[in-house]
Structure formats: structure tokens, C-alpha cells
Amino acid sequence: MGATLTGAVVAALVLAAVAPAHAAGPGPAGFGDPYYPLAGGGGYDVGHYDLRLAYEPATDVLTGTTTVRLTTTTGLSSVNFDFALPVRSARVNGRDVGFAQHDHELLVGAGGDVPAGTELTFVIGYSASPSDTHAEVPVTRWKRTPDGALAIAAPTMSPWWYPSNDHPGDKATYDVSITVPDGVEAISNGELLGTYPRGDGRTTWGWFSGEPQTTYATFLAIGQFDVRRSTTGDGRRVLTAYSTALSGTAARESVERTPELVRFLEGRFGPYPFADLGGLVTPHTSSALETRTRPAYPARAFRDGPNTYVVVHELAHQWFGNSVSMSRWSDIWLGEGFATYAEWLWSEANGQGTARELADWTHRHYPADHEVWDVAVADPTPRYQYGAAVHERGALALQALRTEVGDEVFFRTLRTWAGRGAGGHGTSVGFAALAEEVAGRDLDGLFGTWVFGAGKPVLATAVAAEPASFRQVHRR
Ligand SMILES: [Zn+2]
Incomplete structure (x- = not known):
């Protein structure tokens, strides 16, 4: 045959x-x-x-x-x-x-x-x-x-x-x-x-x-790619590749910061999970993808100048999505929500709007009757699996957890999740159980509201206006 x-x-x-x-x-x-x-x-x-x-x-x-x-x-x-x-x-x-x-x-x-x-x-x-x-x-x-x-x-x-x-x-x-x-x-x-x-x-x-x-x-x-190879101070191999059809230097200026951005994320999530890192930029794809060890970026992500947010997002996926992978497609927020939250952390570290401010603005951006609230974060259906229902709402769920348990417990939860699950798989139920274990208390209400239920929850913060950096943070 x-x-x-x-x-x-x-x-x-x-x-x-x-x-x-x-x-x-x-x-x-x-x-x-x-x-x-x-x-x-x-x-x-x-x-x-x-x-x-x-x-x-x-x-x-x-x-x-x-x-x-x-x-x-x-x-x-x-x-x-x-x-x-x-x-x-x-x-x-x-x-x-x-x-x-x-x-x-x-x-x-x-x-x-x-x-x-x-x-x-x-x-x-x-x-x-x-x-x-x-x-x-x-x-x-x-x-x-x-x-x-x-x-x-x-x-x-x-x-x-x-x-x-x-x-x-x-x-x-x-x-x-x-x-x-x-x-x-x-x-x-x-x-x-x-x-x-x-x-x-x-x-x-x-x-x-x-x-x-x-x-x-x-x-x-x-x-046709320009390939660059180097080694980080802690011995990891770096390989970046840039299509020779790229114009300008914004892509290189952004992606060459990969080792620095990995160090930033290691400070929040624990050790980078792989021996190799890098990136690839091409004008022939339209959206970024967290291809393991070497994310693929579209040239258009850098059309307005250097953009470290898209790099932080795809690098965060190396912990969340590529090391701790989803067991089912319904759990995709365990990658997208976490990677979006990493952008908010990068914004916070750069004085361009705190995660709390970005959460508040995002929450107000989508009215209660917006379709983004129609599905549960942990069950977005194939239709919404790449939309705001998992990206922004997933990040909102993490901000709600951080507000509830405080910074020390929150970041210890993320590091424990990345460490225990390294090389394996996770589920939404498993993440909720781990958060309860680290916090030492029941969080059913929080996860029921922000992860397992549909509808727009109440967010207990309020800031005056859209942070000036918001548009830049969400450019990808
Ligand atoms: Zn993503």
C-alpha cells in the first residue's frame, strides 16, 4: 500500500x-x-x-x-x-x-x-x-x-x-x-x-x-538567515537567526537581549529549564510562537521599533508551556496566561505600569457583556483558545491570586509549579491544588471565580487611568 x-x-x-x-x-x-x-x-x-x-x-x-x-x-x-x-x-x-x-x-x-x-x-x-x-x-x-x-x-x-x-x-x-x-x-x-x-x-x-x-x-x-552563536555566563548555548530579508535593527536589538530577559524571568520563575536559548525572526510569519528554546518572531512585531515584551512573552513560555506543558488543550491558559503575566511583570520592573495597574485596566477594558467573559479560562473552547479569554483573563487570574496571597507566597507558587512540573505536564486543577498547598489555605472561591467559572468577576482595585505604557505592553 x-x-x-x-x-x-x-x-x-x-x-x-x-x-x-x-x-x-x-x-x-x-x-x-x-x-x-x-x-x-x-x-x-x-x-x-x-x-x-x-x-x-x-x-x-x-x-x-x-x-x-x-x-x-x-x-x-x-x-x-x-x-x-x-x-x-x-x-x-x-x-x-x-x-x-x-x-x-x-x-x-x-x-x-x-x-x-x-x-x-x-x-x-x-x-x-x-x-x-x-x-x-x-x-x-x-x-x-x-x-x-x-x-x-x-x-x-x-x-x-x-x-x-x-x-x-x-x-x-x-x-x-x-x-x-x-x-x-x-x-x-x-x-x-x-x-x-x-x-x-x-x-x-x-x-x-x-x-x-x-x-x-x-x-x-x-x-537565508544570519546565524549568531554565543554562550551565556552560566554555560548555556545561545543561537539566534535573523532572516536576511529583515530591514532595520529593531528585531536584533530586541532578540539579542534574550540572555538578559531570561535572567530577569529566572528571578521570578526559577532556573531557565533548558540548555539552549535563542530566537528566530522572519518576515514570512504573522504571529510569534514559543518554539522550544528558540521562539519564532514575525518581523512585524518589531515594525515600530525594539519590542522586548514579545520576547519576554515567548521566553516565559519556555517555563510555562514548554517545560511544564498542558495535558489538554483546554489548559492552554497555563501557558498563555502566565506568559501574558510575565509581560506585566516586565512592565512593572521597568516602571511602565505595575501588574496591578495593567490588571485593573484590562478588567475595565472588557465590559461585562463582552464575549471574552462567556467561557471559563480553564475551558475556553477551541474558538477562544488563542484569544483574550486565556491571555488577558489568565493573567488577571494570576493577579487575583497574587493580591489574595501576597507576593512571597505568589512567586513561591510559580517557582514550585515550574520546578515540580519541569519536563512534564500540568492541569488547571493541579495548579489550583498547588496554590492552596503553598498558601496553606483553601482557595476554591478564588479559582472558581477567576479560572473555572465564566462571567466577569469583581476586581478589588481601582487606578485612575490607562497606564501610559499600556499600548506598548500589548504590542505583539
Ligand atoms: Zn503565548
């Missing part, structure tokens, strides 16, 4: 898989997220992805072999990945196996019925133009640019460049090797192991992410 198959054929394959007596059956078609039932797959946990890719910008052809090492968590006869490009071959533990594709779903045989706790190594081969759309997969998130391509998007990007368990609940380590024409840069997450000329007019860039990483925070940027 090599072609994209129809749903009927997938169904037939599934039925065939469950026919034998005592068969384990195919793994679940999704990770189990109510917002995106088909995102990811069930019954397994990925430990490591090894991507060996080659991309030709002139033709937009991506040729890849992705190795996925996983452990089953239930008995199953096939594994469900997310992948939109047509697959050419599939092997498991060294043997060819059957596979089928439908929409973004890739079903690969496990080589028979295997019990829970089985280690499986899948090797999946493909070669396609990721920009192509067709009836089976009518959209693409792969972005061809004048000088290369970008794979930078949330909540889903991986199906257009590698097969994966595309859900933040299953993090893994990564090797990403990408071969491009000589003179073209290929940037990804984590440590740059090296660049290796192949002698045929192409060079391979090798990247390693040794800390667990979500699929949506995994990225690839191919094109």
Missing part, C-alpha cells in the same frame, strides 16, 4: 486487524482531547523522534525518513499517527508492515498483536511537496517562502513534515537532520550539533533536542 487510501479502505484494514480471536485491536485514533478528538493517537507514548529530511526549495520537495521510538501503553495491533503527506514505506522493528492513510490519519501495523509495555521502532519513508493540497488533505500549514520554507504553526504543524503523536500530552526528545542546498540555512530547536557538507552541493544541518518537546513547539525554518 503506497497510495492515500479512502476511509472505506481504512475501515476494512481496521476490521481485518480486529478479526482474529483475542486480537488487541487498533490503537485509538486520537490522544483523547475533547477539543481535537483525532489529534494524536492513543495507546502509546513516544520517547524519541529521529527525522532525516532533505528539502529542495526550488521544487518544494521534502524527502524524509522519520524514526519513531515508542512504548505501547495498551495492547494494540496498529498505531495511529497524524501525517498528511503520502507515505511510501513503513517498517516496525525492522520488518515491512502495512499502512493506510485518511485525512491526517496514518495507521501503521504494529507487526501483530503486541501487549502493553512493548517497545516499537517505526521507520516511515516519504517524499512529497508539503505545499500540495488535494481532496484528502485540502489545507497545508507548510509555508513556502521566497528563499525556503517554514514549518512554524500551532496548534498543529507536524503532519506536514513528520509523522507524530501530535498532541502536547505526549512529549519526546528529537534528532532533526535536514539537508539543503549549500548556502541555505536550516534552523530548528535545541543544540546545533554541526553542519556537514555532503560534497554534492548540499549541506546537512544536525539539531538535537534532549529535553522533552511538544510537537507544536518543534519547528523548521529554511532560507
Whole structure:
């Protein structure tokens, strides 16, 4: 089977898989997220992805072999990945196996019925133009640019460049090797192991992410970039990349302050969670994304001059979102609310409006009948998962907590959350429980009002006017 198959054929394959007596059956078609039932797959946990890719910008052809090492968590006869490009071959533990594709779903045989706790190594081969759309997969998130391509998007990007368990609940380590024409840069997450000329007019860039990483925070940027490398005083690797199509110096002036801004955030949240840091700026994306260790910034974030707020926001996500990751998409405020609050802390530290003032102004900015109050912060629905309902209201919830418990308990709560959850996952209920533990008292009323309930709460502060810096703080 090599072609994209129809749903009927997938169904037939599934039925065939469950026919034998005592068969384990195919793994679940999704990770189990109510917002995106088909995102990811069930019954397994990925430990490591090894991507060996080659991309030709002139033709937009991506040729890849992705190795996925996983452990089953239930008995199953096939594994469900997310992948939109047509697959050419599939092997498991060294043997060819059957596979089928439908929409973004890739079903690969496990080589028979295997019990829970089985280690499986899948090797999946493909070669396609990721920009192509067709009836089976009518959209693409792969972005061809004048000088290369970008794979930078949330909540889903991986199906257009590698097969994966595309859900933040299953993090893994990564090797990403990408071969491009000589003179073209290929940037990804984590440590740059090296660049290796192949002698045929192409060079391979090798990247390693040794800390667990979500699929949506995994990225690839191919094109003409100025790459800068340095080391911080405490030994962390810094790598920044700036598209040569950028004009002006505002982006560099802002993103080159990354080590300083990381130190600022360490003072509030505890140690930076990763060995690498940096950033990437391109005019070919429209919004910033907290890609792990190396956030991606759109050129337009710096169109009015230097902007450290967007950098602080994406860096705060390295603690909240990338180190302590959400278990379900409904908990996205545990990243966005915290990253927005980090902007308020940066404003406070710079005398450009305290967090309390910004909270008060934000609270008054949205009238009680505004739709931003229609959902709970901890359950924004997919429609509002990237809006003010999680960003500003999430930050408001943190300010309400800070006002209630005081600065010492508040910041100890954030540091404990980041420390205990490092490399893992958190939930809204878990954060509320931790806040109660650190405070030593019940906070059900506060969390019920600000996090788990809809509607506009009363905020017990009042300042006279919009802080002068407000517009700047919210420019991103
Ligand atoms: Zn964010």
C-alpha cells in the first residue's frame, strides 16, 4: 500500500486487524482531547523522534525518513499517527508492515498483536511537496517562502513534515537532520550539533533536542538567515537567526537581549529549564510562537521599533508551556496566561505600569457583556483558545491570586509549579491544588471565580487611568 487510501479502505484494514480471536485491536485514533478528538493517537507514548529530511526549495520537495521510538501503553495491533503527506514505506522493528492513510490519519501495523509495555521502532519513508493540497488533505500549514520554507504553526504543524503523536500530552526528545542546498540555512530547536557538507552541493544541518518537546513547539525554518552563536555566563548555548530579508535593527536589538530577559524571568520563575536559548525572526510569519528554546518572531512585531515584551512573552513560555506543558488543550491558559503575566511583570520592573495597574485596566477594558467573559479560562473552547479569554483573563487570574496571597507566597507558587512540573505536564486543577498547598489555605472561591467559572468577576482595585505604557505592553 503506497497510495492515500479512502476511509472505506481504512475501515476494512481496521476490521481485518480486529478479526482474529483475542486480537488487541487498533490503537485509538486520537490522544483523547475533547477539543481535537483525532489529534494524536492513543495507546502509546513516544520517547524519541529521529527525522532525516532533505528539502529542495526550488521544487518544494521534502524527502524524509522519520524514526519513531515508542512504548505501547495498551495492547494494540496498529498505531495511529497524524501525517498528511503520502507515505511510501513503513517498517516496525525492522520488518515491512502495512499502512493506510485518511485525512491526517496514518495507521501503521504494529507487526501483530503486541501487549502493553512493548517497545516499537517505526521507520516511515516519504517524499512529497508539503505545499500540495488535494481532496484528502485540502489545507497545508507548510509555508513556502521566497528563499525556503517554514514549518512554524500551532496548534498543529507536524503532519506536514513528520509523522507524530501530535498532541502536547505526549512529549519526546528529537534528532532533526535536514539537508539543503549549500548556502541555505536550516534552523530548528535545541543544540546545533554541526553542519556537514555532503560534497554534492548540499549541506546537512544536525539539531538535537534532549529535553522533552511538544510537537507544536518543534519547528523548521529554511532560507537565508544570519546565524549568531554565543554562550551565556552560566554555560548555556545561545543561537539566534535573523532572516536576511529583515530591514532595520529593531528585531536584533530586541532578540539579542534574550540572555538578559531570561535572567530577569529566572528571578521570578526559577532556573531557565533548558540548555539552549535563542530566537528566530522572519518576515514570512504573522504571529510569534514559543518554539522550544528558540521562539519564532514575525518581523512585524518589531515594525515600530525594539519590542522586548514579545520576547519576554515567548521566553516565559519556555517555563510555562514548554517545560511544564498542558495535558489538554483546554489548559492552554497555563501557558498563555502566565506568559501574558510575565509581560506585566516586565512592565512593572521597568516602571511602565505595575501588574496591578495593567490588571485593573484590562478588567475595565472588557465590559461585562463582552464575549471574552462567556467561557471559563480553564475551558475556553477551541474558538477562544488563542484569544483574550486565556491571555488577558489568565493573567488577571494570576493577579487575583497574587493580591489574595501576597507576593512571597505568589512567586513561591510559580517557582514550585515550574520546578515540580519541569519536563512534564500540568492541569488547571493541579495548579489550583498547588496554590492552596503553598498558601496553606483553601482557595476554591478564588479559582472558581477567576479560572473555572465564566462571567466577569469583581476586581478589588481601582487606578485612575490607562497606564501610559499600556499600548506598548500589548504590542505583539
Ligand atoms: Zn503565548
